[in-house]
Structure formats: structure tokens, C-alpha cells
Amino acid sequence: MSATLGTLLKLVKPEISIQVFERLDAPAQESSNPWNNAGTGHAALCELNYMPDSKDGSLPNPAKAIAINEQFQLSRQFWSHLVEIGALGDPSSFINSTPHISFVRGAKDVDYLRRRFEVLKDEPLFAGIEFSDDPKVIESWAPLLIKGRKSDQPIAATRVESGTDVDFGSVTRQMFEFLKRNNANFQANAEVKDLNRNSDGSWNLTVRNLETSETDYVNAKFVFVGAGGWALKLLQKSGIAEARGYGTFPVGGQWLRTSNPKLVEQHSAKVYSQASVGAPPMSVPHLDKRVVDGKASLLFGPYATANPKFLKNGSIFDLPASLRPSNLIPYLSVALTNFSLIRYLVGELLKTKAKKFDALKDFMPTASPEDWELLNAGQRAQVIKRDKVKGGVLQFGTEVITSHDGSISGLLGASPGASTAVFVMLEVLDRSFSAGIPDLKKRIQKLVPSYGSKLSADAKKAKASLESTAKTLKIK
Numbered sequence: 001m002s003a004t005l006g007t008l009l010k011l012v013k014p015e016i017s018i019q020v021f022e023r024l025d026a027p028a029q030e031s032s033n034p035w036n037n038a039g040t041g042h043a044a045l046c047e048l049n050y051m052p053d054s055k056d057g058s059l060p061n062p063a064k065a066i067a068i069n070e071q072f073q074l075s076r077q078f079w080s081h082l083v084e085i086g087a088l089g090d091p092s093s094f095i096n097s098t099p100h101i102s103f104v105r106g107a108k109d110v111d112y113l114r115r116r117f118e119v120l121k122d123e124p125l126f127a128g129i130e131f132s133d134d135p136k137v138i139e140s141w142a143p144l145l146i147k148g149r150k151s152d153q154p155i156a157a158t159r160v161e162s163g164t165d166v167d168f169g170s171v172t173r174q175m176f177e178f179l180k181r182n183n184a185n186f187q188a189n190a191e192v193k194d195l196n197r198n199s200d201g202s203w204n205l206t207v208r209n210l211e212t213s214e215t216d217y218v219n220a221k222f223v224f225v226g227a228g229g230w231a232l233k234l235l236q237k238s239g240i241a242e243a244r245g246y247g248t249f250p251v252g253g254q255w256l257r258t259s260n261p262k263l264v265e266q267h268s269a270k271v272y273s274q275a276s277v278g279a280p281p282m283s284v285p286h287l288d289k290r291v292v293d294g295k296a297s298l299l300f301g302p303y304a305t306a307n308p309k310f311l312k313n314g315s316i317f318d319l320p321a322s323l324r325p326s327n328l329i330p331y332l333s334v335a336l337t338n339f340s341l342i343r344y345l346v347g348e349l350l351k352t353k354a355k356k357f358d359a360l361k362d363f364m365p366t367a368s369p370e371d372w373e374l375l376n377a378g379q380r381a382q383v384i385k386r387d388k389v390k391g392g393v394l395q396f397g398t399e400v401i402t403s404h405d406g407s408i409s410g411l412l413g414a415s416p417g418a419s420t421a422v423f424v425m426l427e428v429l430d431r432s433f434s435a436g437i438p439d440l441k442k443r444i445q446k447l448v449p450s451y452g453s454k455l456s457a458d459a460k461k462a463k464a465s466l467e468s469t470a471k472t473l474k475i476k
């Protein structure tokens, strides 16, 4: 997020001075690291949670799915611009074509997927979506889903060839390199410990050098708290009223990974399915081809785990330390009203390795344990916020918190995440810089042409954008 905001800012206002502090020894070691997230270019092409079934069997509502897709187009456009100006290198170093498939089992879900397809096939941003309930066709799309499948249960799948796998770690590192080449300063092993407002409205940051234990104080007119799971902690320290009433609900994750070339060569897709009852939407299991550092492997998961840390390299005291009088009621009401989620998380925690493996076998009946290793994924820090009726709600999206004067912004939440970083950081730019940068909208449109308009409302423009970004990014 910080790399995206910094790069946007440098391009719309080249004279701006930027200083980045990172507590770890390199960028992209937390959620943006390729092995800590699934690398799905979230465009709602295959993730069923963005378009849940209707309650009465009518056609499901595509609004959320279209909105997510629209947001991902902004990322494709911005990354294309960065490739064109040499800020990002060869596109295959960070984005690769990987068809997105939704795969369901059972008559009820087959019927839902068919209706979902009926709606999306006419949407410009979902052009080319295919549906099949024929096992032979599905086998030609993703052989590992069908091989060894004995049950005569009905199955169905949709496929969109323009889906992508993204190495968000590579995007992050390359954007920070671009910023460094353009006079921004990136300091690793530097932890922001505190933030205080100066009398002139600027901010004073207390920064600890974790190698020397020295403390430095830095002044800034604008601060972006791009601290992932620790953003809430720093926003609370800033004392801004807008951060009151927020909490964080951490969900850990694990994957199974294989690099066995015989398996990898048989699966070139990201296959998403339905979530189990009570599971948070981001814990929907999926079987993905990943390309990281030019090497392909398969990833299955994530399995949700219970872990109180807000960052993978965080502290077990993160959750208790985030409690404040203003967020006690939201925390308590989320704990009391999300019983099925908590039961699901406890159930996941108690699952043996063999039980976890059964979930993979539902996708890939021929999977053998000796091919797969279990890895820890990143921490998701979901937003808990005040709610007038319920006291508090758990929110699965992201939320930008900005002070009333626009001098500090921070991002809470995890999903849809890195894929929509451009959309979310454009919101930060709009909130904090529209008054200070003349013609901001026009400047942004040079980098992200569809900013401020809706591609989904104009089939011609949608087609043109998909084609031109596909060409520059060398994807389908």
C-alpha cells in the first residue's frame, strides 16, 4: 500500500519529498510477501463470496463483483503505465496469466453457479466467461480436479482465461526501487514508535533504529500509516478522533504447497470454491498455480488459524494492547455475535494435519501427503468497527481512516487487499492531496485512464482497457 501511494505521489507531484520507514530488514516481508498471500489478482472472476446466491433462487446480484473487478482494472492500468515508463520491469516478474475457475459440487451449488454465469456472461468486464457441468470439459480446464473423482455428484465450473497470478512482493520491491531512484528515502530496520501532532498541524514521528537502538525524530506534513496489521496501533497513538471505536480481529493462515513438477505441469489455474459454514470469506479454499521468482508451484488453502498477532512478526499482546474504552463494546459485540466464525476458527485449530489434507482431496482426489508441505501464511487483520444497532461489526473489506484535516491516513483491513491497492490509495490521494495538487484528477488520469469513470458501463471502453493492459502486461 505504501509503495503504491508513494509511487502515485511521485508521479503526480515529482518534487514531493518522501521518507519510508520499515521495521523489518527489507520491504514486503509481511502480508505483501508472495508466500504470505495467495497472489490472486482479485477481480471477482472466480471468488464466489463477491457474488453470493440470492435467497429466493433468482439471479444473484453482480454489483459487488463488478465493483471489485472495476477496482482491479485500475491496478492493471497503473501497472501498465509503470511498465511503459520503466518503473516496473518485465511484467512476468510480477504478473502472469492464470485462468480463474470457480468449481462447485452438488445440485444446489451447480444451479447457483449456472445462474451466476447467466448474469456475468453479459457483463463487459467478465467477457469470455465460460460455464460447463461436463466433467470432460472441466478435466480439460483443470485435470487434477477430475482425476480419481469417484462420486457421481453433479459438478460444474466457470472459467475466465484473463485471470492473473500476481507476485505482490515483487510489485512492492520494484516500486520502492523506483522511488529510491527518484530521491525517496527508504529506511529498513526503522520502527515508528509514536506520532505526535505539532502545533502547526504537521506530525512528529518517533523512529527507533532497530540495529543501533538509537531514536530519531522526524517531522512530516503528511503521514500515511501503511503498517498493515499494526496500522490501528499507530492510528491510536496519533490520537485522532477518527480512529476511535475501531478494533482488529486477527485471522492467521496456513497453506499446503507442492513444487513437484509432475503436478505443477497439470494445473494452470486458480480454482476457488464455496466457503464452509461459518468460515470467513477470505478462508475460501482454493488450489492455485503460483509463479514466484520465475518458479511455478501449487498452493492450496488458506486454512484459517487462531492467532492473536496483528502481523506475522507481531506480538501475542497485539490484541489486548489494542483495547480502549472506545472499542470495548465493538470488540465484545463481535465476540458475542460471531459465534459461527469463532466455532469455525476453533474447529480449524483442532484439525489434525490429516483432516486438513482431506480438504485438499475434495479438490484434488489423487493428492498424496508426501508431495505437500505445510507453510504459515500471513496474518489477516480484519476491521472491527462501531455499529449503532449491534454495538460492533466485523467487516471483511478495507477501510481508509483519515483525520479531519487530511494530514494523516491509515489503512485498516485485509481483503480484497493488494489487488485493489491502487483504488484504495487513490482514495487517500483524493482525501489528502486534492486541495494541494492542482488538476489532481487529470494528472491521475494520465496514469490510470479510467479513474473517475466506470468501465462496466461502457462495453467498448472496457474491451479497450482489457486489451491494452493485456498487451502491455503480456497477459490474456
Ligand SMILES: Cc1cc2nc3c(=O)[nH]c(=O)nc-3n(C[C@H](O)[C@H](O)[C@H](O)COP(=O)(O)OP(=O)(O)OC[C@H]3O[C@@H](n4cnc5c(N)ncnc54)[C@H](O)[C@@H]3O)c2cc1C
Residues within 6 Å of the ligand: 001, 002, 021, 022, 023, 024, 027, 028, 029, 030, 031, 032, 033, 036, 037, 038, 039, 040, 041, 042, 168, 190, 191, 192, 193, 226, 227, 228, 229, 230, 231, 234, 253, 302, 377, 378, 379, 380, 411, 413, 414, 415, 416, 417, 418, 419, 420
Ligand atoms: C493469507 C492471506 C492471503 C491473501 N491473499 C490475497 C490475494 O490473493 N490477493 C490479494 O490481492 N490480497 C491478498 N491478501 C491481502 C494482501 O496480502 C494485503 O491486503 C496486502 O498485502 C496489504 O499490504 P499492506 O502494505 O497494507 O501491508 P503489509 O504488506 O503487511 O505491509 C505493512 C508493512 O508495515 C511494516 N510496519 C508495521 N508496523 C510498522 C512500524 N511501526 N514501523 C515501521 N514499519 C512498520 C511491516 O513490517 C510491513 O512491512 C492476502 C492476505 C493474507 C494474509
